[in-house]
Amino acid sequence: MRICVFGAGAIGGYMAAMLARAGAEVSVVARGPHLAAMQARGLALVAAEGEFTVPVRATDDAAALGPQDYVVLTLKAHSVPAAVPAILPLLGPGTTLVSGVNGVPWWYFHGLEGPLADTRLESVDPGGVQWEAFGPERVLGCVVYPAAEVAEPGVIRHVEGNRFSLGEPTGERSARALRLAAALEGAGLRAPVRPRIRDEIWVKLWGNLSFNPISALTLATLDRICADAGTRGVARAMMLEAQAVGESLGVRFPIDVDRRIDGAAAVGAHRTSMLQDLEAGRPMEIDALVGAVQELGRLTGVATPVLDTVLGLIRLRARVAGLHPG
Known part of the structure; x- marks a missing residue:
């Protein structure tokens, strides 16, 4: 299995x-100093239970790797459309594309019945680039x-977690899903195969x-957002609106909104990925995390x-900082 x-x-x-x-x-596709380090010294993992270094085939040219059995995408959502030409050489007739990207996925309406079946989401796949190039059946x-x-x-x-x-x-519980799950579990990771993956996405x-x-917007960590009555109220209102959107699409939410907020508060003084991107001068995942939900609502x-x-x-915050091109 490649x-x-x-x-x-x-x-x-x-x-x-x-x-x-x-x-x-x-094999891995990466770039810059991270790629150079992996090529020179291997890939090191540091965890609470210990650390190790493994040799990996690392490149910035996917064409050098050839078609794979599985291609796991772990890019930020806004980076994927531009990366499509670089990804295509990895795809053979039987290649499975594993979508490990945050937010509402571009393939959301593939495999669903009803009037929105095979609807393409402009917020996460402008012009249907991924839909046309990859094909949602992959x-x-x-x-x-x-x-x-x-x-x-x-x-x-x-830091934590292995699921x-x-x-x-x-x-469906497909052979390709079960095969990848077995490989991940054999590597010490948890990889349950879910019949309702969209519920977990939501x-x-x-x-x-x-x-x-x-x-x-506030530069606050999770604990402060949840503890402050004003920002907690804004978050709760956004989540209830999103829940209404999700439920209109058949999604089941296994917990209520206040338990979900309390769970976030328990994480403590965590800086969200969007705040980290803002501070580091990186583009933020606005459209996949928020814009797509607005599109689904409409x-x-x-x-x-x-x-x-x-x-x-x-x-506007992102545009003022030069981190959102829209």
Whole structure:
């Protein structure tokens, strides 16, 4: 089984390191000093239970790797459309594209019945670039739960979590999903195959669509956002609007909104990914985490006034900082 991790930063690097240690035939596509370090010294993983370094085949030219059995995408959502030409050489007739990207996925309506079947989402796939180039039938959904960071080039620090939930857009327990799950579990990771992967996408998205933009606007950590009555109220209103959108699409939310907020508060003084990107001068995942929910609301006729307001504010914040080209 040939597995390529495209975008082997923190999360992709963590997965690749675990797979390589278990003896999987894994390669990574990366760039810059991180790539150079992996080529020179291998890929190092530092975790609470110990650390190790493994050799990996690392390149910035996917064409040199050839077609794979699985291509795991762990890029930021806004980076994928521009990367499509670089990804295509990895895809053979039987290649599965594992979508480990945060937010509402571009393939969301593939495999669903009803009037919105095969609807393409402009907010996450402008012009249908991914839909046309990859084809949604290749996709295996993946909800990423681990927290990790690139401590230095070639070194991944694992913070917590080891679950990568997998799921077919159609809900079936396919052979390709079970095969990848077995490889991940053999590497010491958790990889349940879910019949309703969109439910998990929404539960993770629920927090990201609210806490991320609020943190970037206020510069506050999760605990402070949840403890402050004003920002907690804004987050809660956004989440209830999003829940109405999700439920209109058949999503089941297994917990209520206040438990979800309390769970975020328990994480403590965490700086969200959007706040980290703002501080580091990197483009923020605004459209996949927030803009797509607005688009889904308009498609389903569900009003999202609070979300719309916060989306307008965070888009302008990003543009003023030069981090949002829209």
